[in-house]
Structure formats: C-alpha cells, structure tokens
Amino acid sequence: METPAAENLGPQVNEGGLNFVEQIIKEDLEAGKNGGRLNTRFPPEPNGYLHIGHAKAFIMDFGAAEKFGGTCNLRFDDTNPQKEDTEYVEAIKRDIHWLGYDWEDRLYYASDYFPKLYALAERLIKEGKAYVDEQTSEQIAAQKGTPTTPGTNSPYRDRSPEENLDLFHRMNAGEFEEGSMVLRAKIDMASDNMHFRDPIMYRIIKTPHWRTGTEWKVYPMYDFAHGQSDYFEGVTHSICTLEFVPHRPLYDYFVKELADESYCPRQIEFNRLNLTYTVMSKRKLLQLVNEGLVNGWDDPRMPTICGLRRRGYTPASIKDFVGRIGYTKYEALNHIELLEHSVREDLNKHATRVSAVVNPVKLVLTNYPEDKTETMLMDSNPEDPTAGTHEMPFSRELWIEREDFMENPPKKFFRMTPGKEVRLKSAYIVNCTGVKKDADGNIEEIYAEVDFDSRSGLPGADRKVKGTLHWVSVPTAVEVEVRDYDRLFAVENPSAEEGDFRDLLNPDSLKVRTNVKVEPWLAEQAKVGDHFQFQRIGYYTVDPDTTADRIVFNRTIGLKDSWGKQIKK
Numbered sequence: 001m002e003t004p005a006a007e008n009l010g011p012q013v014n015e016g017g018l019n020f021v022e023q024i025i026k027e028d029l030e031a032g033k034n035g036g037r038l039n040t041r042f043p044p045e046p047n048g049y050l051h052i053g054h055a056k057a058f059i060m061d062f063g064a065a066e067k068f069g070g071t072c073n074l075r076f077d078d079t080n081p082q083k084e085d086t087e088y089v090e091a092i093k094r095d096i097h098w099l100g101y102d103w104e105d106r107l108y109y110a111s112d113y114f115p116k117l118y119a120l121a122e123r124l125i126k127e128g129k130a131y132v133d134e135q136t137s138e139q140i141a142a143q144k145g146t147p148t149t150p151g152t153n154s155p156y157r158d159r160s161p162e163e164n165l166d167l168f169h170r171m172n173a174g175e176f177e178e179g180s181m182v183l184r185a186k187i188d189m190a191s192d193n194m195h196f197r198d199p200i201m202y203r204i205i206k207t208p209h210w211r212t213g214t215e216w217k218v219y220p221m222y223d224f225a226h227g228q229s230d231y232f233e234g235v236t237h238s239i240c241t242l243e244f245v246p247h248r249p250l251y252d253y254f255v256k257e258l259a260d261e262s263y264c265p266r267q268i269e270f271n272r273l274n275l276t277y278t279v280m281s282k283r284k285l286l287q288l289v290n291e292g293l294v295n296g297w298d299d300p301r302m303p304t305i306c307g308l309r310r311r312g313y314t315p316a317s318i319k320d321f322v323g324r325i326g327y328t329k330y331e332a333l334n335h336i337e338l339l340e341h342s343v344r345e346d347l348n349k350h351a352t353r354v355s356a357v358v359n360p361v362k363l364v365l366t367n368y369p370e371d372k373t374e375t376m377l378m379d380s381n382p383e384d385p386t387a388g389t390h391e392m393p394f395s396r397e398l399w400i401e402r403e404d405f406m407e408n409p410p411k412k413f414f415r416m417t418p419g420k421e422v423r424l425k426s427a428y429i430v431n432c433t434g435v436k437k438d439a440d441g442n443i444e445e446i447y448a449e450v451d452f453d454s455r456s457g458l459p460g461a462d463r464k465v466k467g468t469l470h471w472v473s474v475p476t477a478v479e480v481e482v483r484d485y486d487r488l489f490a491v492e493n494p495s496a497e498e499g500d501f502r503d504l505l506n507p508d509s510l511k512v513r514t515n516v517k518v519e520p521w522l523a524e525q526a527k528v529g530d531h532f533q534f535q536r537i538g539y540y541t542v543d544p545d546t547t548a549d550r551i552v553f554n555r556t557i558g559l560k561d562s563w564g565k566q567i568k569k
Helices: 019-030 052-067 085-098 110-125 136-145 161-172 222-233 248-255 284-289 304-309 316-325 336-350 520-525 562-568
Strands: 039-042 071-076 108-110 130-133 184-185 200-204 219-220 236-243 266-270 352-354 360-365 374-379 389-394 397-401 423-424 429-437 443-451 478-483 510-518 531-534 536-543 553-556
Touching: 019 236, 039 052, 039 222, 039 236, 052 085, 052 236, 052 304, 052 316, 071 085, 071 222, 085 304, 108 110, 108 336, 110 130, 110 161, 110 184, 110 200, 110 219, 110 222, 110 236, 130 161, 161 200, 161 219, 161 389, 161 423, 200 222, 222 236, 222 248, 222 336, 248 266, 304 553, 316 336, 336 531, 336 536, 336 553, 352 389, 352 520, 360 510, 389 520, 478 520, 510 520
Parallel strands: 039 071, 071 108, 236 266, 352 531, 360 443, 478 553
Antiparallel strands: 130 184, 184 200, 200 219, 360 397, 374 389, 423 429, 429 443, 478 510, 531 536, 536 553
C-alpha cells in the first residue's frame, strides 16, 4: 500500500485555520512519525443508515486526508452478523459519495482480517494473556467491580493455555451455545480503567455472516478488532468520538501486540454532533423505522443523510454546518436553527424562484378581458446573474394565497384588502373591489381591478405600493402535492427527557397538501432532487415519489432565518 511521503503534503496549510485534530496530524507529519505517512479511516457498522453525526465524522476523516495529502480508507466494521445487512453497506457508500468523498481502491471490511485476528487471539492464549470464561454476562458484569472498588478474578482465569486454546477452537467449531462462553483478555481486574478489567475479546455468534457465511462461529469485539484492523491497513490516525477516550488505553494495549517503533496507529477523539429536536441513537432511529413512526430511513424528518438529501438539504450546506460547529474536546447540544441557516444560505444562491400557491383562493380581475393572455417575465434567481428569466402566463383569473387577503386587516397588513392597491409580482398593480362568499361566509372569490399603466417593465410603471403578491394563472396552473415537514420531536432535547422517547414525537411533523397550484414552467422543469424557492413561502425539493401524473414537493425549509439575524448582529 503506497502512501505519500511527508515532503509531498500538497498545498500549505494555514496553521491558524486548523482544528485541534488537524494540528495533531500536522505535528505528527512534521515529526516524521510513521514514515511521514497520513492514512485515516471511516469505520461504520453496517447495521443502519448514516446520520448527520456520522457525516461530521467522515468529513473529518476524508477532509483531513485531503487537506494534508494523505489517504482515507472506508472500512466496514462487520463483526456482528446478527444486525448487519448489505442494504446498509450500499446506503453508506451512496451517502459518502453524495457528500463528495471517495475511498478510491481503499474499501475494506473487518471480516477481511478475521483470520489474522483469530491467529492473534490464539497467540495471546498461548502466551497466557487470554482465557475462556464460562460465566454468564451478568456474572461477568458483577465481578468487574465498580470504578471505586476493584473487581474479582473469574474462577476460570487460571486455566492452562492448552485448555483455553482447546476451548477456543471448540467455540469456533460450534460445539457451545451462544452466551455460554467468551474469550477474555487477562489484564488487571484491579485497574482504575474499567475497560482493562479482563475485557471480552470474542463471543459466540452462530448467525451466518453475509460475507464469510458459516466459516466463523466466534466474532471479535470492537475493542479487540478495531485497533488491529487499523494496524493491518496502515492507518496512522484513528479519529473517533469522545466516548472512546476511556477505550484508548485498551486500543493502545492491543495494538502494541503488533506494532513497533516504525509504525503505530494513534487514536484521537473529538465531540459528537448532538442536535436539538433530534435523536442520534441508531437504536432509536431503527425503532422509529420498524414501528412505522416514520416512513423509512429516508423519511425527510429523519437526521439520516438519505433523509436530509430527500428533504432537500445539500452537501454544501451540511459541510458548512459542520464547519461552523467545529471539532472540540467537550460535548455540546447544537441548535438545529444553525443547520437550517446553512441550508438557506446555500439554497438562496442556487434555487430557482417559482410561483406556487399552497392555499389557493381565486382572484378575478373584473376589468381584464376574458379571452386575453399575456406572458410575464419572471426572474429565475436574482442572486445568480446567470440564471436569467422564464415566462409565466397571466390571465383574468388568478390563484393567490388565501392568507394574502383580509377584509378587516390590522394596521400594518400590507397585502390585499378592500379599497387598497397591491402589486402582482412582475405584473400589474390591482385594487381590490370586493369578495364573493358562500352560505357559510367563506370567501370563494376576490375581485379587483387592474391599473393597465402599471405593468412591470413598462416606462413609468414603477409606481410604488407597499404590498407585492405572488400568483398563478388559473387556466394554466398545475396541481401538485406538497409535503410540509416540521421537526420530528416536540421538545428541544428529547434524549434528556424521562420516559418513552416516542411520546415526545411532534404530531404535526408532516402535513400533506394536495391542492397546491404551481406555474406550468415549474411543472415542465421539475426533476427529482431539483431545488426551488416558492416565492414568499420557502424552499422545496422534488420528491422521488413524483410520477408522470403527479409531482410531489418536500418542504426543505422556510424563508425566515432567525439564526442569520443573530450572526449579522
């Protein structure tokens, strides 16, 4: 495996712009450690879909390698066949690629190293450093003691290496039931670090492995497999989250059974990504999926990468958010509003502006000819000078938002009301003259008259009025489905609340509208995954459920950005 030398690190890195992990990497490279190589890795378990917390991790893994001219491996930690599936493997690959990273030819699996790990376990048994324990998991937990009291030795701790080796071979041959025996490292039952109190190295699992079939009946635990896999691959920096700080001495202990002065992986820990109104537990996310409380792993309310992608979040916005919260050595709860701010900033630059009326009421222009149709030019994106314009038909009957009209408005209501003028965006100024109601008093139609000298773009037509409304022509409007998504949980920190987390779900996290009217240009242009700004409403993305007969839009985020205002202050 070839890796670049220290003198070929690529572009110079500004030391002042480095986070603490990058600073450690820089110092190691300058000191010539590991021959001046840099090789990171991202080691997901294929037992679920990646979420935005995993994105923070692999943005660091792949990003640091890019920044310093190193390499990054993708290695699946496939050591528990009871929970793993190829569906998850393919989804993880897809998500990493979507965020713009590539492992090239460095795709590995912990199962690649099962023979080497097994051979190492045999060696440790022969050297008296490991033994087979027949206690139950409850007994093992009880005899480990507490952080303030030492543990007690297992009654099986002093078996001979020959007996331990024979039992270990028979464990792997399938002679014993799951849970009846484990292989433990013989370290120190009185250690201040609980992880050193004879940790379990192997357990019996008889479920066939999706890659190795029935070849193995014993599978290594994370603490034994992870550091050794790093070593086998030539990983120099094993970057993980803070919960692995107490595991680091054990990582080093096992690695040093293989490493020497010329090369040794180094574990570095940073804080996890915690987000308000969200849970990051893979177990809880799986529970939501399996119980039908969400519509799959890619439900746009989920914090999974595929869910964020389906909702309309962009790779650039996720990377921007991760860059804003940074990498530290202390845990924090990050505000989801900051993520939403990053999304708005990116979509504002790129999303095409379109007219869509989500709660329509008919506006009739009584002095406009019934058989007349005009074409209005609409700016596709004023933030993008290359976006240009597109055409939209204008007619006597239009759809406008029901909330844009009030018969008896408050003082600062600058939308449509009887006797006052408003401008129809990129079209005319109109004056409301009345309404039509049904027997229950509900407004069926609104009436207005056009000032024909006020058409946008005509000389002298720039007369100012306080309100501007978006609209869609009734004869050419296309009806679409819109799914309005809100936060999945109703409380800010569901993980900190007592009781069942499912009781904290937001009952209004999804509202489906089937009577939304959009301009025909949008209906012709919309492709799955495309981003649009519904003017004056928010940002929307075309959902994969879209068919030839039905266009479905997901609400990505609204236009209001309170966090952006805080940043500007």
